[in-house]
Amino acid sequence: SQPLSGRQAAELQSKVVPSKQILHSDNMEMEPETMETKSVTDYFSKLHMGSLVYSCTSKRKNK
Amino acid sequence: RMEASCLELALEGERLCKAGDCRAGVSFFEAAVQVGTEDLKTLSAIYSQLGNAYFYLHEYAKALEYHHHDLTLARTIGDLLGEAKASGNLGNTLKVLGNFEEAIVCCQRHLDISRELNDKVGEARALYNLGNVYHSKGKNVASAGTHDPGELPDDVKNALQKAANYYEENLTIVTKLGDRAAQGRAFGNLGNTHYLLGNFRSAVLAHEQRLLIAKEFGDRSAERRAYSNLGNAYIFLGEFETASEYYKRTLQLARQLKDRAVEAQACYSLGNTYTLLQDYEKAIDYHLKHLMIAQELNDKIGEGRACWSLGNAYTALGNHDQAMHFAERHLEISREVGDRSGELTARLNLSDLQMVLGLSYSTNNSMMSESQVVDNSLNGTRPRVGRRHSMENMELMKLTPEKVQNWN
Numbered sequence: 001s002q003p004l005s006g007r008q009a010a011e012l013q014s015k016v017v018p019s020k021q022i023l024h025s026d027n028m029e030m031e032p033e034t035m036e037t038k039s040v041t042d043y044f045s046k047l048h049m050g051s052l053v054y055s056c057t058s059k060r061k062n063k
Numbered sequence: 064r065m066e067a068s069c070l071e072l073a074l075e076g077e078r079l080c081k082a083g084d085c086r087a088g089v090s091f092f093e094a095a096v097q098v099g100t101e102d103l104k105t106l107s108a109i110y111s112q113l114g115n116a117y118f119y120l121h122e123y124a125k126a127l128e129y130h131h132h133d134l135t136l137a138r139t140i141g142d143l144l145g146e147a148k149a150s151g152n153l154g155n156t157l158k159v160l161g162n163f164e165e166a167i168v169c170c171q172r173h174l175d176i177s178r179e180l181n182d183k184v185g186e187a188r189a190l191y192n193l194g195n196v197y198h199s200k201g202k203n204v205a206s207a208g209t210h211d212p213g214e215l216p217d218d219v220k221n222a223l224q225k226a227a228n229y230y231e232e233n234l235t236i237v238t239k240l241g242d243r244a245a246q247g248r249a250f251g252n253l254g255n256t257h258y259l260l261g262n263f264r265s266a267v268l269a270h271e272q273r274l275l276i277a278k279e280f281g282d283r284s285a286e287r288r289a290y291s292n293l294g295n296a297y298i299f300l301g302e303f304e305t306a307s308e309y310y311k312r313t314l315q316l317a318r319q320l321k322d323r324a325v326e327a328q329a330c331y332s333l334g335n336t337y338t339l340l341q342d343y344e345k346a347i348d349y350h351l352k353h354l355m356i357a358q359e360l361n362d363k364i365g366e367g368r369a370c371w372s373l374g375n376a377y378t379a380l381g382n383h384d385q386a387m388h389f390a391e392r393h394l395e396i397s398r399e400v401g402d403r404s405g406e407l408t409a410r411l412n413l414s415d416l417q418m419v420l421g422l423s424y425s426t427n428n429s430m431m432s433e434s435q436v437v438d439n440s441l442n443g444t445r446p447r448v449g450r451r452h453s454m455e456n457m458e459l460m461k462l463t464p465e466k467v468q469n470w471n
Contacts, residue, residue, distance in 0.1 A: 027328050028258065028295065029288035031251040033155050033195065034188055035115045036148035036173075038108040038133075040073040 069098040073109050076116075085116040092116065107136045107145055114152055118159075126156045147176035147185055151192055158192075163200040170196055187236040191249060194229035197222045198256050205259065220260065227256045247276035247285060251292070258296055266296040287316040287325065294332060298339070307336045327356035327365060334372055338379075346376045367396035367405055374412055387416050 076091035092113045100106055114129035130153040137145035154169030170193045177185030201222035205215060215223070230253040237245040254269030270292045277285035294309035314329035334349035350372045357365035370393035377386035390412040397405035 027291065027332070028255050029251075029291050030195075030198075030255060031248040031285075031288070033118075034191060034248070035118060035155060036111070036151045036185075036188070037115065038111040038145065038148060040070065040077060040105055040108045040112075042108070 069095045069100040070105065072098060073105065073112075076109070077112065080112060080116055085119050089113065089116045089120070103136055103140045104142065104145070107133050107140070107142065107149075110136065111149065111152065114156070118152075118156060123156055123159050127153070127160065130156055143176055143180060144182070144185075147173050147180070147182075147189075150176070151185075151189055154192055154196065158196045158199050161199075161203065163196055163203070166196045167193070167200075183236055183240060184242075187233050187240065187242070187245060190229050190233035190236070191245070191252075194226045194233060194249070194252060194256075197226035197229060198252060198259075201226060201256075202259060214261070215259075223256050223260050227253060227260070230256065243276055243279060247273055247280070247282075250276065251285070251288060254292055254296070258292070258299075261299075263296045263300045267293060267300070270296065283316055283320060287313055287320065290316065291329070291332070294336075298336065303336050303339045307333060307340070310336060323356050323360060324362075327353050327360070327362070330356070331365070331368070331372075334369075334376075338372070338376060341379075343376045343379045347373060347380075350376060363396055363400050364402075367393055367400065367402065370396060371405070371408065371412075378416070383416055383420050387413070387420065390416055 072091050072095035076088045076095060078088075079085075079091060080088035092109050095109050096106075096113070100109075110129045110133035114126045114133060117123070117126035117129065130149055134146065134149035134153055137143075137149050150169045151173035154166045154173060157163075157166035157169060170189055174186060174189035174193065177183075177189050201215075201219045204222065205219045230249045234246060234249045234253070237249065250269045250273040254266045254273060257263070257266040257269060270289050274286060274289035274293070277283075277289055290309045290313040294306045294313060297303070297306035297309060310329055310332045314326060314333065317326040317329050330349045330353040334346045334353060337343070337346035337349060350369050354366060354369035354373065357363075357369055370389040374386050374389035374393060377383070377389065390409055394406060394409035394413060397403075397409050
């Protein structure tokens, strides 16, 4: 029903994407970053709790 | 009394961050900083964790600020290990902010100190970070132009080659240490670096290793990433059937993981792959699925891309009415999001289609202008542009070796 000239249709057909170009989305999937971690508890146990932890464990050992 | 309360607040911050609630964790850490402490190592740990929390919250300016405080403090108290860690974190943050040169200096410092302390774990981590910075640097420069993977200017190639070397060095150490998780990460990013360098066979080998390790750990997100990256590499090897199989596995996992954005991406990749296989019915099927999710997520850019792809697929099938419909929708969306090149492409597509259909109406009179008026009057404001990170960096690419003229 459409006034479609065969030549024009063929032209359009030939312009269609296949294997010539494609809308490419750069969806490369990267691995996560690794951040270095510090913890208050590390320092806390070393600096403040050291003697306390020691006394607790020695008490437990003594039992 | 003040000492104890700073510590208590910081401990609660740590607990919250570990439980995955960084936002609440940040409040407690900031309260701890407000209260203050004379113990500089404790303060350093608080700054470091605040920096990391802001990093995970994607507030990189804040992350930068706190990692910088941490670095200054670590240097002041002569804590070399603390300085190495702060430098590494600062490097990662600078990388995300696109300041690659400073990021390299910081990551190199992390590496140097780790070697000085004979800290193999730290050394490996610094090498991985350096690889990431060079990878980002290369990708960043590359995306400024329009290059296929493998067709790169020298500075891009140099940066990517350096990234590959750092990942290889990292792999040597973490393999010796028997750290499989770290090997998995390095293989994944090494694979992506080879992909950008155009070494698609090497990319496949690396991603296959990544896949193996992901399965070992039952890490389904990493498994999904590997499938997707394998699909991408097989596209450029011209093995579209294989690519479609990997993309289907990506889709399957995306659905299991209930990640709609990733599901949409997988549908889009499958649509493109079936276009390359010249199976336009299947291509349309997947592009329609992609379109539905893009609309659901209010991702205008994705929606525009879906319309462009659907227009092409329908044109290939000779269904010019549908092609016209999607070309008009593409034009409408390109205008909405201010995508000038998309707008131009859409106009050219429309004029081609109009010629074929023997229509002579000008775009001014067409229905899309009307529908835009209706949309705007309904809305009052411009619709918010939804962006999915994975789909932001779209570009037109030529896939076959022979250089064919662009039709946009």
